[in-house]
Amino acid sequence: xxxxxxxLRNYRQFRQAEITFRRRHDTDLHxxxxxxxxxxxxxxxxxxxxxxxxxxxxxxxxxxxxxxNLKTVDRMDVGKENEVAVEVWTETEHGExxxxxxxxxxxxxNDRKITHEGTKFEVTFNDERGxxxxxxxxxxxxxxxxxxxxxxxxxxxxxxxxxxNYFKEATGQNIRHAVFQISQIDLLENCVExxxxxxxxxxxxxxxxxxxxxxxxxxxxxxxxxxxNEIEKRINECETQIGVAKNKxxxxxxxxxxVPDIESLEEERRKIETxxxxxxxxxxxxxxxxxxxxxxxxxxxxxxxxxxxxxxIVEEKKRNQEIPPPVxxxxxxxxxxxxxxxxxxxxxxxxxxxxVRELIKEVETSSEIAQRLVQMEIPLYQFRERAxxxxxxxxxxxxxxxxxxxxLTEITQRKEQIDSQMAGYDEKLIREWxxxxxxxxxxxxxxxxxxxxxxxxxxxxxxxxxKWQKELDTELKKExxxxxxxxxxxxxxxxxxxxxxxxxxxxxxxxxxxxVETKRQFFRLVxxxxxxxxxxxxxDYGIDLIHSMGYECLGSVSAGEREMLxxxxxxxxxxxxxxxxxxxxxxPVARISDVNRENFAKVLCEVSTIKQTILLFTPDEYxxxxxxxxxxxxxxxxxxxxxxxxxxxxxxxx
Amino acid sequence: MAKLPDRLDIDKSDRKLYDHDIITNEILAGRTxxxxxxxxxxxxxxxxxxxxxxxxxxxFLAKDMRSEDEALIDSVALHDMGSAEVLSDRxxxxxxxxxxxxxxxxxxxxxxxxxxxxxxxxxxxxELFSLLDSLNLE
Numbered sequence: 001x002x003x004x005x006x007x008l009r010n011y012r013q014f015r016q017a018e019i020t021f022r023r024r025h026d027t028d029l030h031x032x033x034x035x036x037x038x039x040x041x042x043x044x045x046x047x048x049x050x051x052x053x054x055x056x057x058x059x060x061x062x063x064x065x066x067x068x069n070l071k072t073v074d075r076m077d078v079g080k081e082n083e084v085a086v087e088v089w090t091e092t093e094h095g096e097x098x099x100x101x102x103x104x105x106x107x108x109x110n111d112r113k114i115t116h117e118g119t120k121f122e123v124t125f126n127d128e129r130g131x132x133x134x135x136x137x138x139x140x141x142x143x144x145x146x147x148x149x150x151x152x153x154x155x156x157x158x159x160x161x162x163x164x165n166y167f168k169e170a171t172g173q174n175i176r177h178a179v180f181q182i183s184q185i186d187l188l189e190n191c192v193e194x195x196x197x198x199x200x201x202x203x204x205x206x207x208x209x210x211x212x213x214x215x216x217x218x219x220x221x222x223x224x225x226x227x228x229n230e231i232e233k234r235i236n237e238c239e240t241q242i243g244v245a246k247n248k249x250x251x252x253x254x255x256x257x258x259v260p261d262i263e264s265l266e267e268e269r270r271k272i273e274t275x276x277x278x279x280x281x282x283x284x285x286x287x288x289x290x291x292x293x294x295x296x297x298x299x300x301x302x303x304x305x306x307x308x309x310x311x312x313i314v315e316e317k318k319r320n321q322e323i324p325p326p327v328x329x330x331x332x333x334x335x336x337x338x339x340x341x342x343x344x345x346x347x348x349x350x351x352x353x354x355x356v357r358e359l360i361k362e363v364e365t366s367s368e369i370a371q372r373l374v375q376m377e378i379p380l381y382q383f384r385e386r387a388x389x390x391x392x393x394x395x396x397x398x399x400x401x402x403x404x405x406x407x408l409t410e411i412t413q414r415k416e417q418i419d420s421q422m423a424g425y426d427e428k429l430i431r432e433w434x435x436x437x438x439x440x441x442x443x444x445x446x447x448x449x450x451x452x453x454x455x456x457x458x459x460x461x462x463x464x465x466x467k468w469q470k471e472l473d474t475e476l477k478k479e480x481x482x483x484x485x486x487x488x489x490x491x492x493x494x495x496x497x498x499x500x501x502x503x504x505x506x507x508x509x510x511x512x513x514x515x516v517e518t519k520r521q522f523f524r525l526v527x528x529x530x531x532x533x534x535x536x537x538x539x540d541y542g543i544d545l546i547h548s549m550g551y552e553c554l555g556s557v558s559a560g561e562r563e564m565l566x567x568x569x570x571x572x573x574x575x576x577x578x579x580x581x582x583x584x585x586x587x588p589v590a591r592i593s594d595v596n597r598e599n600f601a602k603v604l605c606e607v608s609t610i611k612q613t614i615l616l617f618t619p620d621e622y623x624x625x626x627x628x629x630x631x632x633x634x635x636x637x638x639x640x641x642x643x644x645x646x647x648x649x650x651x652x653x654x
Numbered sequence: 655m656a657k658l659p660d661r662l663d664i665d666k667s668d669r670k671l672y673d674h675d676i677i678t679n680e681i682l683a684g685r686t687x688x689x690x691x692x693x694x695x696x697x698x699x700x701x702x703x704x705x706x707x708x709x710x711x712x713x714f715l716a717k718d719m720r721s722e723d724e725a726l727i728d729s730v731a732l733h734d735m736g737s738a739e740v741l742s743d744r745x746x747x748x749x750x751x752x753x754x755x756x757x758x759x760x761x762x763x764x765x766x767x768x769x770x771x772x773x774x775x776x777x778x779x780x781e782l783f784s785l786l787d788s789l790n791l792e
Contacts, residue, residue, distance in 0.1 A: 288684070294778055295685060299693055301782050302700035303726055304789050310729035313738055372728060372741040379725035391786060394779065 001147060001581050002028060002612035003047075004097065005089035010069040010082060011046050012062065013039035013642065013649035021614060024635040028582075029608035031630070032616045034640030039649040040616045043640075044157055044586050050086040050102045051144050053121065057159055057586065066114055068106045071648050076108040081117060090147060093580065098143060099124040148581045155570045160563070160587040185503055193499040200492040204472065207482045207489065214475045214482070221468035228461040231454055238451040245444035252437035260421040262430045272415050279411060283404040290397045297390040300383045311380045314373050323370040332360045510576055511537055517572035518543075518565075525606065526564050527599040535565070543569070560592040560600060571607065582612035589621050598625045605633050658744050660717070662691060663710040665756045671763045672713075681766050681774055687714040691755050692726060698758025699730055700785075704750070705757040716748075727751040 003021055008014035021030045034040035042062065045055035066073065067084050076082055088100045101124065105117040123135040123143040135143055148156045201222075208215035300307065317323045335341060336356050339348045348356065476486040515537040522535055534546040545565060547553040554562070570583070588604060589597050607613050617626070639652040664672070671677060672690055682690045691713055698704055731740045731747040740746055766774045
C-alpha cells in the first residue's frame with residue numbers, strides 16, 4: 001500500500017495544495033524539501049490528522065495557531081463557515097484506491113474568534129464488485145487500522161530528529177508493546193481468552209450452587225486468582241515504572257555525556273581549596289622557620305671568628321683560674337667596714353685600709369670582666385651547637401619546603417583543571433540534571449527491588465491458584481450432579497490454556513522474526529559491517545547490539561549507526577506486521593554527520609525499492625552529496641515555499 | 655664612674671635603610687630592631703667593615719638584650735680588641751657593635767637591591783653553606 005496523493009485545503013499553511021507521489025522508477029522515493037516554517041513537518045501532521053485526528057509533531061509555534069489557514073480566516077466574512085480538509089489517497093498492491101478524508105468545519109464570529117463546529121471522517125473504497133463505498137465512524141477507523149494501525153504509526157511516520165533517540169526511548173516495554181500490537185495479540189487476549197475465562201467463571205459459579213464444598217473451593221480459587229491478577233498488575237506497573245525510569249536515566253545520561261560531574265568536582269574543589277590553604281600555611285610556616293634560621297644561625301656563622309676568639313679567651317681564663325674571680329669583693333668590703341682582718345683578727349690602720357680600698361677597686365674591674373666572661377660561657381656553647389646543627393636543620397626545612405611546593409603545584413594544577421572543566425557550563429542546570437538522574441536511578445532501583453518481591457509473591461499466588469484449581473476439580477469430580485458442567489469446565493480450562501500458550505507462542509515467534517529481520521536488514525544496510533557481531537532482542541524485549549569483540553555497544557555507537565539500527569528495526573516490524581505501508585521520515589539525516597549522509601542516502605534508496613519512502617528535507621539537509629546520490633533516483637521532488645505574506649505554503653514540483 | 659650606656663645607637667642616616675621595604679618586608683621581615691641591628695652587625699663583621707657613626711640616634715634599649723645577644727656583641731669586641739679588658743668598658747663594646755652595624759646595614763641594603771627580588775635569602779643561604787664549609791667548627 002502506498003500514498004498516491006495528499007490533498008490539503010485550508011490546513012494550516014496549506015490553503016490549497018496537492019502532492020502526487022507517482023512512482024516513476026524502480027525506487028518509490030519522494031522528496032519534499034522546505035525551509036523551516038514552510039510546512040514540512042505539518043505535512044506529517046496533516047497525514048496524522050487525516051488518519052487519526054491528532055497532530056503529534058506540532059511545533060510550539062503552530063500550537064498557538066488555528067487549524068484553519070490564516071489567510072482563509074482573514075478572507076472569511078463574519079458569521080460564515082469554512083472547512084479544513086485533508087485527503088490521503090492510497091493505492092493497494094492490486095491497484096485499488098482507498099481515500100481517507102477528514103474535514104473540520106470552522107465558523108468566524110469576529111476577527112479574533114473562530115470556533116470549531118464539527119469534524120467528519122470518512123473512507124472511500126471499492127467493494128468486491130467495484131462499487132464505490134463510503135465508510136464512516138468505526139468502519140472508517142477499521143480501514144485506518146488496516147492501513148497503519150494507530151498504535152504502531154510511529155514506526156511508519158516518524159521524525160528523524162528523534163530517530164537516534166529511538167532505542168533510548170524504546171526500551172523493552174515499548175518494543176514489547178510494538179510486537180504485541182503487530183502480532184494482533186490483543187485480539188486473541190481480549191476476544192478469545194477473556195471470553196473463555198468469563199464462560200469458565202460462569203460455569204464454576206453454576207457448579208458452586210450444587211455443593212458448599214465446590215462453592216468454597218470456587219470462592220478460594222476466585223480469590224487466589226484475584227490476588228494473582230493484582231500481583232500481575234503491580235508487576236506491570238513496576239515494569240512500566242522501571243521502563244520510564246530507565247528512559248529518564250538514559251535521557252539525563254545523554255544530556256550529561258561529556259558534561260562534567262559538577263557536584264563531585266565542586267566537592268573536590270572545596271577539598272582542594274582547604275588543602276591549598278593548609279599547604280600554604282604549612283609552607284608559610286616552613287619559610288618563616290627558614291628565615292629565622294637564616295637570621296639567627298646566619299648571625300652566628302658570620303660572627304664565627306669572634307665567637308671562636310671569645311671562646312678561646314674564656315677557656316684560657318678558666319685554665320688560668322682567673323674566672324671565676326679569685327678574691328671575693330664582699331669579703332674585702334666587710335674587712336674595710338669592720339676595720340679588722342677576718343683572717344688574723346688584726347685591726348686595720350690607715351695604710352692597711354688604703355691598701356684594702358685599692359684592692360677592692362682592682363677586684364671591681366677584674367670581677368666585672370670575669371663575670372661577663374662567665375655569663376658568655378653558656379651562650380658561646382649554644383652558638384657552637386647551633387652552628388653545628390645548621391646544615392642538618394636547613395636541609396630538613398628545605399626538603400619540607402620542596403615537598404609542600406610540589407604538593408601546592410599539583411593541587412593548583414588540579415584546581416585549574418577543575419575550573420577549566422567547569423568553565424562554560426550552566427552549573428545550576430547540570431546539578432539539576434544530576435539530581436534528576438539520581439532521582440530516576442532511585443526510582444528504578446526501588447521498583448527493581450519491589451519487582452523481585454512481587455515475582456516471589458507471584459509464584460506463591462500461582463501455587464495457590466493451582467492448589468484451589470485442583471481442589472475444585474476434585475470436588476467437581478466427586479459431585480455426580482455436576483458431571484455435565486464438569487466436562488464443560490474442563491473444556492473451557494483447556495481452551496484457556498491453549499489460547500494462552502498460543503498467545504505466548506505468537507509473541508515469541510514474532511519477537512524472533514523481528515530479531516532475525518532486524519539483524520538481516522542491519523547487516524545489509526550498515527556500512528561498517530566488520531564492527532558489529534550480532535543483534536539480540538531479549539526475552540524482556542530489550543535490544544542488544546553486540547560488537548564483533550563480543551560486548552554490548554548500543555550505548556556507544558554513533559547517531560548514524562543508531563539511526564540505522566532504528567531503521568532496520570522499523571523495516572523488520574514492517575515485515576513482521578504484514579503492513580506494507582509507506583515510510584515517511586521528517587528530517588531523515590538531521591542527526592547524521594556529513595560523512596555518513598551518503599551512506600544513509602544509499603540505505604534509504606534501497607529501502608525505497610521495497611516500499612514507498614517519502615523524505616522531508618530542509619534545504620541544508622538536502623546537501624550536494626544527498627542530491628548527487630538520490631537526485632536521479634527520486635520519482636518526485638517537491639519544494640515547499642511560503643508566499644510573501646508568510647500565511648500560505650505553496651508546493652512546487654521540481 | 656662613667657655612666658653606663660642604656661641603649662644602642664645607629665647612625666641617623668641608617669634609619670631609612672632599616673625602614674626600607676626591602677629590609678622590613680623581605681630581608682629582615684618580622685625581625686625586631688635588636689635582631690635587625692645584630693644581623694647588620696654580623697654582616698659588617700663578616701665583611702670586615704666598620705664605620706664610625708656621624709650622628710647618633712637610639713635604636714633599642716640595652717636592657718632588651720638577652721645573655722646570648724650580649725655574648726655576641728661582647729665576642730665582637732673581644733675579637734676586635736684582642737683583650738678581655740674591653741668588656742669592662744660597655745661604651746667601647748657598644749661602639750664597636752654600632753660601627754659594624756653602621757657598615758653592615760649599608761652592605762645589606764646594597765646587596766639586597768642589587769639582586770632580583772626574592773633572591774637575596776637564597777643567595778644568603780648559599781653563602782652560609784659555603785661559609786660553613788670554610789669554618790672549622792671544632
